[in-house]
Amino acid sequence: MKRRLRMGMVGGGRGAFIGSVHRMAAALDGTIELACGAFSSEPERSRASGADLLLPANRVYGDYREMIEREAALPADEKMDFVAIVTPNDQHHGPAKLALEAGFPVMCDKPLCLNMEEAKDLEATVQKTGLLFGLTHNYTGYPMVKEARARVRAGELGKIRRVVAEYPQGWLATRLESTGQKQANWRTDPKRAGASCCVGDIGTHAANLTEYVTGLPIEEVSAELSTFVVGRPLDDDASVMLRLADGARGVLWASQIAIDEENGLNLRVYGEKGSLEWHQEEPNTLLLKWPDKSRELVRTGANYARLSPEALAATWFPAGHPEGYLEGFANLYRSFAAGLLEGGAPAIDCPTVGDGVRGMAFIDATVSSSNDNAKWTKIRA
């Protein structure tokens, strides 16, 4: 029987950013509803946030342990169906592991956790429990990213030779963390963010997107991380040279000090037969280039004879009705929800714990290479 999936949320209380994005994305097509939450590590803040969200008081919990324990005890037709984790990096592993062990599938914000040890432990837990685990590398949710991947898979670009992945931002160009800004605070704090700020927060998105579209694992990196803002303990800028499988080469750079760059994730892929280019800030256009014919602009929702089924399935509106960040994010939840409803061990088009482990390995290798005079360093996932 058709029903709404019930989501329990860890984090995302008043003052948070990504929590409300998860809630809107999860709810967008009416398949998921917010059922309960532990919205803050401060119980009072959690309760106030729950009230804001119009949840009944008895489904708002003081911490994630309480939530998982009490929800697990509820009747099957009432208790939450899965847990969404939207806390800082150091608060991923704990609730994720506990939830899985209590039988709850997990949708987790990225990067997966604080370090490789935690990552491997989560991966093992997922394997042991056999439960669904999604990771919100949300930028793979855009229709034109799906189209790009489908084109590469179909061999239209031929063997891939070169990639360029960028993720420039400017919001940390000054020492914002010293003003008490919550988002800046934890991201620049090694105890809460892990070994890297810039690579961890946005570099991993660029790496994930690169691998998703090309289908080629990044195998080695040569990197230089920099900290431009004085007093900041972690990197706020990164240059990385890439060696991918099958001899492909590339560059990935990310920065948080690139003034007035907003959220400039983009990817260019060059193969033996053609090229492609995609920009997150204008997500509904995919540019294809060929050696002997006109450039092509492929558009979300267009009425073409040959848009890929993957792109069409990820599309919400007819062409020219701009889809954006939210719809792309929501596509991960749609896929995750479909997987849940399907049961078994479904194949979902949503990054998983394995992508999370790769992300942690990417962070470790870039930090290590940068510390070692840009030496080529293997990704060990």
Added chain:
Amino acid sequence: MKRRLRMGMVGGGRGAFIGSVHRMAAALDGTIELACGAFSSEPERSRASGADLLLPANRVYGDYREMIEREAALPADEKMDFVAIVTPNDQHHGPAKLALEAGFPVMCDKPLCLNMEEAKDLEATVQKTGLLFGLTHNYTGYPMVKEARARVRAGELGKIRRVVAEYPQGWLATRLESTGQKQANWRTDPKRAGASCCVGDIGTHAANLTEYVTGLPIEEVSAELSTFVVGRPLDDDASVMLRLADGARGVLWASQIAIDEENGLNLRVYGEKGSLEWHQEEPNTLLLKWPDKSRELVRTGANYARLSPEALAATWFPAGHPEGYLEGFANLYRSFAAGLLEGGAPAIDCPTVGDGVRGMAFIDATVSSSNDNAKWTKIRA
């Protein structure tokens, strides 16, 4: 006490397009929930659609009369708070009037109705009942449209001299209506769409946007409507010259046969001191031009010292996280909901029945001018 507003919907059943947009837009920030509906003029289709939407069967009605009558009889803490009307044009006046007379505020899709007589009657009903009436000229909901309007109001462009409004589409370039396509069917049928297809469906959006941004009423038009697709009884293309208040002049054109134009609404405004330009398909950028300094690109969500409060209030995400059609549409519902919760006769930033009457007058004048050798014809709203 904080609560969710309950929406009852007329139309929007299986196979419809705009109904699901209204539902997602209304629900986006968690303030409104779908409580009941009469989703089709066919009771069976209505019931099936309600089940799709996970509504309880007793809140799914066979037609709008039944819905309004039965909801009116429910207890105050249960019955719907307002009615959303998402049917073809000929099915606006009936449910809107009945809802208002039963005490329900109304959010109605555009254009307002079938002809000026209906429009005037609705306007009188709104005035008589004193209830809120919103009209989804949704393109005014974008943050950068708000910014454009604020800049003009603040006098930054000086006295307005010239406007250019465009709304090209290509989806009716062939006789799609003969294939049974539902959206094409009713829009090209004078009995269901009214006196115009192209001007009614999209030209009115362009006219509304022009007046919203400039603050200047269109006073006279000289028009030529064309029907390029053989056998189509209404226009599918329109050229209109405009005379606006205060001596401003302009051009507005709209077309449904402009192949591979998707949903290309755009506006340029030229004043004595500066110019602006905005495109719906890339809605998060507003271009400003000046006689003696660099062009400016104003961006949704940017961290500028001086974005207008109106733009900021309409913004959902930080800069670079593309907002689109849905968020703009949702801003109308946010404003409408805030008005409902506020009570009294609130000022809302959502088009109203008055804009709807102006739209009908615009349709009538362009049709009349076109029939009269492009003679300058007054808009009589």
Added chain:
Amino acid sequence: MKRRLRMGMVGGGRGAFIGSVHRMAAALDGTIELACGAFSSEPERSRASGADLLLPANRVYGDYREMIEREAALPADEKMDFVAIVTPNDQHHGPAKLALEAGFPVMCDKPLCLNMEEAKDLEATVQKTGLLFGLTHNYTGYPMVKEARARVRAGELGKIRRVVAEYPQGWLATRLESTGQKQANWRTDPKRAGASCCVGDIGTHAANLTEYVTGLPIEEVSAELSTFVVGRPLDDDASVMLRLADGARGVLWASQIAIDEENGLNLRVYGEKGSLEWHQEEPNTLLLKWPDKSRELVRTGANYARLSPEALAATWFPAGHPEGYLEGFANLYRSFAAGLLEGGAPAIDCPTVGDGVRGMAFIDATVSSSNDNAKWTKIRA
């Protein structure tokens, strides 16, 4: 035997703009050299200008009559081969007619002359003498304009339904002519510019481009001309609805008061099978749109299997080496020069006196329609 063609110039002395463009364009590929000139109606200014240009003093003349008479008397291997006329509109007919009657072919700046009477007289003189006459509607010289025309001719867009031609500028947004600025002075003076400023100076370019690309004559216009700058005797802004041959419809607008629009000529053409779009300020890209496949970006100089011979012949550099205003202008001179060297009555890809007559008719019809309540008015060329 291969040789350089010798050009005599009328106008283009110190302080002029378009004269130096003609000189650079004519000389660009080494086929034409400046041999003599009457650069100003003031003999002193003419001589000083000639010295600036490193011409021998005996080839610099006090006025065009002197130039034509004395050059006609020189030996064949010394005298000028043709005359370039780069004066204000009221100084076209005199030198052009005299040159033709003395046996010199003419390259003339646009619009052709001051009024239809002069235009018809020039046309008759060209026919009588059988000499080449080129008119510098230079924007048809761009490779991607050639490509656009070739695509339409080849039927790729199908029957043309709608066109939109624009030519916005902002340089006359204030009363520049009252500051003594030479270019503004004569263009806003009916005695020197003719019946129109805006339509004459730039509207005719847009009309010429429209007819060149579509191959369809504009048959009727409904127009409104405006003068926004107080005290200016001619129009500085124009809206025009178009009826073209074969049932095509369109809009053309031009303005000189559109602040910070630079030189924004652009054209969109919509046919039964596809659409195209071209912008003068980014001239090396032609956008093609189709009902059922990706948009195409065609690029100047690209190594495609199927660029038209006309576009290739007009291309100067490999793709990505931006060509601009000068190269496009030079293509007219290349074609004109090739025609001269070929002899007989060659077909050249350069606008001719006939295009000039059509331009005057377009001016007359728009002025007349605007004076007659936007009445549809026939173009009588």
Added chain:
Amino acid sequence: MKRRLRMGMVGGGRGAFIGSVHRMAAALDGTIELACGAFSSEPERSRASGADLLLPANRVYGDYREMIEREAALPADEKMDFVAIVTPNDQHHGPAKLALEAGFPVMCDKPLCLNMEEAKDLEATVQKTGLLFGLTHNYTGYPMVKEARARVRAGELGKIRRVVAEYPQGWLATRLESTGQKQANWRTDPKRAGASCCVGDIGTHAANLTEYVTGLPIEEVSAELSTFVVGRPLDDDASVMLRLADGARGVLWASQIAIDEENGLNLRVYGEKGSLEWHQEEPNTLLLKWPDKSRELVRTGANYARLSPEALAATWFPAGHPEGYLEGFANLYRSFAAGLLEGGAPAIDCPTVGDGVRGMAFIDATVSSSNDNAKWTKIRA
């Protein structure tokens, strides 16, 4: 007394590309004329090319030695004023040195020569003779590159933190050299091109542009060069991480196998106070970004209160009349010619032999770093 400078050319005969660009660029404003040449190492080809160019036979020479010797013997008012060298890299040092030693200033195509030994020798010869030596890193000739440099110099961007320089091309994506294509032939031949194909031919342009705009020398590189086309002895793709003076960091990549990239040189610079971005393929726009106000688009030729004198001096036409590759190239010749006419040891805004030496050092360091596991390697110029 005002006169035209006489240019003698080495190389640039039939079938060459860059020679004709030099000729058009040199001649564009009428200050320089082609007076003589040794257009090919094959005397017959040289003579035929000279005839194509309408030169008298006695000024067309069989090789550069003959040209320099015979021109040196001509009277002062007849002999060439300088030599332009437009041959492959291995044919720069010989004619350049001979010309300088015979008293002729030199304009030389880039890169400077074949290797550092030659470069140092040329530098010493320039210093010894005290003659002008220009190097056609032509992309610094664009008005908006001048503007970018002026903005950085004025401190508007603050201390520079990060740069990204790119130069993608696609024309060598297949083994074009095996088809006999002349341009591909010598560039992929170590004996004629030197130690690198991709870095030498285009990477040095990107490096030169970076240093020109930022004013910061590149101090160290970590690089990976690749050869994707089988059988090609030199690199056709390069990734380079940069350390510039004053702690700035960056990425530079160049490729000749990036399919359908045309000539995509571009630069982004991020400082403590602002950012800038410029693209060679749309050269007339400079994008400026700020932390707290709207993005700015600065346009070539615009009528702003505050365009830099350097940009204005490099501008040929009013805004909106697109300037391109040719005008930018011509600006180098304008500056070089002004220097020649001025005499003494003038400061010219044209790259010099010192930039050429830096270019050779950049090539050497990237090749060395790539061979040494991407080790950070100092630029030793």
